Amino acid sequence: MTSLRIGVMYDRAWAPEGLPEFAREAERLGADELWVVEDLGWGGGISASAVALAATSRMRVGLGIAPAPLRNPALLAMEAAFLARVYPGRFVAGIGHGVGDWMASVGAAPDSPLKLLAESTEAVRALLRGEQVQTRGSEVRIDDLKLVHPPVQVPPVVLGVVRPRSLELAGRLADGTVIAEGQGPADLEAALALIRKGGATQEHELIVFAFAAVADDAEQAAAALHPAIEGQAAWLGRTPEELFTVSGTPAQAAARIAELEAAGATSVVLRFSGEEPARQLGETLAAVRG
Template structure:
């Protein structure tokens, strides 16, 4: 039995109308988290989180990630506060730099991405705590802003980042860090060292995303994963063989989850690849000793 939280991603390529049913299905399986995606041209993170929260009763829903350049910190705090008040204790807000090319394509590329992310996360967290914010930063300007309806339980705000300076920033200003797909146990250990260097608190949690494909036919699993590991490997600057996945038989996949846990992951979020994702997920959960909830 593993103590790590287990989550599942609703993939950006899946139709939005399927999200409520998927959320109910995975909640019944016994997962802890459902993570939704905000990528340019795909889905909106706040609207997707609203659908998932409204369709379920206990799932924690994470947004991974909302690009700081696309959103005013004041508006972002207002939207998150609304969800956190209606669904207390069930929301995690992920904020990141955004893909530079995408941000440039809509005219919001930051002059200083590090400053923008730090100022956004800091001001959003302060607003969610009910504080009055006055900020004249390098990228963010807020003049005497305060939420009328802050949540009694502010949701964790985590940074979805990859590079060393951004990981240190996450440790300095965020409640946790979201680590992208393809990163294995050694990467998780390195990320922990960097967020700690940045001054992370003892409860600063690492959430690790991982491609997951499960089956008894190793060649079939490899074929299903190939587009993911090739594309993500190119983004990470790694060969496909160096892209970490949670894959193989159910027992092998469960072992990969345990390896991430030992390395320091507090939550492992599985991005299912291949047919029948809910059935695949169920096999992994069973191998981890998780029981379905009726």
């Protein structure tokens, strides 16, 4: 049996009140992980993580991704520690640069996004380990802070990044890296080379977000995905047809997931488009594990 974790994303466009029931259903179907979204204007990742954790008993819940410019590292560590104390071994804290235009629109644009992410990651991880933190970096300042209730089981801190220097940073400082939707096996292999250049060990997680649509008719599945991938294609500098997706029939989706695992993925998190995402998840899990 594969050791790959199969997860599902609770899409930012879905109504917040639907999260508890979806999380329970995903766990019932056998998903290993559920990831929530923190995008400006859509919803808060810490609150969504808490709701998903409270609704379930087994799955890991990942925060994908807290923008470092928007989240003071002391507060982020406090929030992550609280969740990790209540739900030990089940929370994953994701941090990233955030979308530059969005950060600027709320007055949170750093002078150096790379330094901010590095200093934030170091501070969050040290606080979660129960250390007393004193840092005066170029972007982060913390004066002698120590968490009163650090987690007994320290949660993984993973970085959601794309560019080469940031991938190296993830390898040097984080427990794992989140790969954005649309990137395929060749992208994963290139990313892993940079992550390992940064010093990552074999325990470093590679969590791959993937656009997904599953139907008996492969063309129907592809059509359901098209609106979701246009913006991402532009962001990655590719055409929609060049983006890697987990789509088609359940068997075809399972084969695509296997490609990602062969390229180094430790988790594949499916971001479903189209109707009945829980049904699509169930059919995909059955095809992978059957």
